[in-house]
Amino acid sequence: MCRVKTLIVTALCMAPCLAMGQNSSSADGFPSKPVHVIVPFPPGGGVDIVVRAVAAELDKKWGQRVVVENKPGAASLIGADVVARAPADGYTLLATINQTITSNRFLFKNIPYDPEKSFAPVSLMTRSDQILLANANMPVSSLKELVTKASSAKSPFAYGSFGNGSQPHLLYELLKVEKKLDLTHVPYKGVVPALTALAGGEIQLGLGSANVAGALIKAGKIKPIAVAGEKRSEVYPDVPTTTEEGFPGLQASVWYALFAPAGTPAPIVDKISTDVADILKAPAFTEKHLTPRGLDLVAGGPEELAAEIQKDVKLTEAMVRAAGVKPE
Structure with a gap:
């Protein structure tokens, strides 16, 4: 009887460790099937161009297809909702800009997803002044x-x-x-x-x-x-900034980021983030796909993206109030 109790206690004590070990290795073998990246805007836009270039490199890195799909409409609500409802397994990702996460919450009374809870930040890829x-x-x-x-x-x-x-x-x-x-x-x-x-x-x-x-x-x-920023563009150095023109409140930058459905295992999020960062940081990639388009390389991880969102939400809320824009 004592031996049975000892075995049960030992098994119970080992269970959390086994679970942790399982979780920490849950990115092993990922991906084992095609990954779909949803862009909530029409083809040809900035984030669409960049993420397609990233997807082509991930194809090679992972040995699996990375399929970019455009699902535009309703100020990105349609495409974002597709990802919010997808299984939290890393096989459906969202590639989008600030608007989806920061400003839509202030402009629409009814949003099909929760900008705070529906997504797991994965990668802050690039940033650029508008x-x-x-x-x-x-x-x-x-x-x-x-x-x-x-x-x-x-x-x-x-x-x-x-x-x-x-x-x-x-x-x-x-x-x-x-x-x-x-x-x-x-x-x-x-x-x-x-x-x-x-x-x-x-x-x-x-x-x-x-x-x-x-x-x-x-x-x-x-x-x-x-x-619409505080420094001139390297691509158009002769064009003054809104600050220089006497309009310091007119600031607008756009960032391109990747998100996964909320609840996606951290090891998978980290793997995607790390692999995407490696691609973005490659000099050849940056020189071909980012610099000519006036995009600043960030290649930030989940924590940096989360911090950027919080900062952007405050700025956007202030702009919405100043402009007197009401949610519809």
């Missing part, structure tokens, strides 16, 4: 000139955003309130459609990173009028 853009035929070359022209315009200037609550929406609404301008908001289903409309003259103003706007700027169809 650029205020104008159609090439607009008679303005700076933010100050834009404010002057908009103040006396007979009809309102239209600006495009990539959805309600996106950075263009918040930034131009803040400018509209602060300077008492008449601006019209025209939402699109992503940054690419918005910039296409800007280049075609459907709208007069927009916002985008050097990454996605570069080709249209080079083609002479749109032009940069200000960098």
Whole structure:
């Protein structure tokens, strides 16, 4: 009887250790099947371009297909919800920008996912200041000139955003309130459609990173009028910042990040994060896919991404309140 009790006690004591050992090795063999990365925006946008390049390298590194799928619409709510509802096993990931996690919470009364609890931060890949853009035929070359022209315009200037609550929406609404301008908001289903409309003259103003706007700027169809940050862009060093122009409150940076469904085992999250960081930090990758697009390499892990989210939430909340934007 004593021997039986001893065996039971020993087994109970060993159980947590065995469980811990199992958990710590749960990334062994991952991935054993294709991994799907959901981009909640149309193809061709900044995060889509970068994550496809990362996915191509992960294909080689893992020996498994990494499939990038675009599920745009509803200011990224549709695609994000797909990932939030996916099994927490690392085989479905979300590649997105700030908006999905930081600003949507302030702009929509009903969100299908919880921005605080539905996702596990995986990787803060890149960061870049946004650029205020104008159609090439607009008679303005700076933010100050834009404010002057908009103040006396007979009809309102239209600006495009990539959805309600996106950075263009918040930034131009803040400018509209602060300077008492008449601006019209025209939402699109992503940054690419918005910039296409800007280049075609459907709208007069927009916002985008050097990454996605570069080709249209080079083609002479749109032009940069200000960098929404505190330092000038290395890609467009002659374009002044909003701070230089006297608008220090107009700040907007975009980051590209990877998330997994909440509850994904930490070892799997760490493996994905480490492998993605190794790819991003490779000089050849950075020089080919990041630097030409004006993207700053971060390659941060889960903790850095979580900290960035908390900082961004505070800044976004302040901008939403200042602009007087109400949730819909």
